[in-house]
């Protein structure tokens with residue numbers, strides 16, 4: 001996708017189909033991020049110790065207090081291979097596998113893949129300060145990845161654990177001049193959010209935090225948890241980066257529609273950027289009418305300009321000194337319906353994206369949607385951006 005000659009839609013579909021047809025499923029990978037102290041380790045510990053029936057390989061930054069888990073060391077460092085010194089595998093009583101990484105995650109995952117077949121899912125826990133975006137794009141639509149680990153692994157989703165007690169305060173601090181904005185980037189890049197420690201707060205505080213999260217990221221599903229207690233099917237196997245399960249994308253989009261239904265009575269607030277703009281990160285939702293098939297190319301061009309050149313098509317590039325915020329998309333997702341009866345799914349993480357035609361048989365399963373919707377999460381998403389995209393869709 002980095003090249004000028006972006007693969008055509010047909011090729012993309014063909015690749016997706018060939019993956020489907022080879023009957024060699026790749027292992028789903030879930031990234032777990034979250035605020036410092038929000039409860040990531042508590043969640044991981046649950047996964048490693050409880051009897052849930054899943055065989056999960058967990059990659060942790062450090063073993064921390066999880067090292068006391070009853071386990072046997074499988075692989076210790078070897079003298080010939082220095083990279084092996086940075087990781088260790090532990091096989092746990094509940095069938096899970098655990099490994100720690102200190103520097104690059106890729107080396108650990110490559111090692112892990114030598115044990116392919118011993119697990120059905122990979123969880124990658126990041127540090128409390130990590131921005132999941134660059135990590136997610138390492139595993140998605142990345143040529144190097146596609147040629148290597150991508151044959152064995154696919155990105156399933158990004159889960160963010162948010163502290164119900166301090167989450168709001170954390171986001172507000174991150175919004176300040178001194179803050180680096182990690183917590184907001186974590187929320188912006190997540191597909192599922194666990195609002196954890198709900199036992200420690202009152203309902204109104206929960207709702208306020210949820211509102212704030214929704215304003216930054218209307219795509220993510222929020223679950224309220226205590227000590228990371230959650231049915232694992234809600235965080236694993238969600239296929240958030242796939243264009244295949246139309247039903248999932250559709251339900252996400254319907255969910256958003258539902259959530260903002262109350263806005264429709266007020267014309268000024270029908271689709272505007274949400275009122276929160278924390279560290280300039282906000283979201284934009286645009287309804288797409290049924291468009292003509294030729295508009296797909298125009299849309300593709302628009303997306304490329306915004307994602308790669310950080311400007312609207314035909315708009316001059318902004319200088320570094322420009323007072324206007326830089327246009328930066330952290331996540332985009334959408335569904336587009338054409339008058340030829342085709343449905344396309346848009347998926348994007350930062351500057352990587354794909355627009356994929358949905359197969360007829362999937363539509364047969366899910367039903368043809370009446371209209372589409374595009375959601376952008378990022379910086380500089382003002383009314384000008386909305387109008388520009390609407391113009392492209394309504395040519």
Ligand SMILES: Nc1nc2c(ncn2[C@@H]2O[C@H](COP(=O)(O)OP(=O)(O)OP(=O)(O)O)[C@@H](O)[C@H]2O)c(=O)[nH]1
Pocket residue numbers: 034035036037038039040041042043127128161196197198199200225226227228
């Ligand atoms: N009351 C309450 N305490 C919790 C809950 N979840 C986690 N904790 C406690 O919160 C503290 C921090 O939890 P961790 O799981 O270590 O948090 P973390 O996100 O891994 O922390 P870092 O790795 O430092 O970013 C621990 O003392 C947990 O026992 C919860 O739902 N309710």
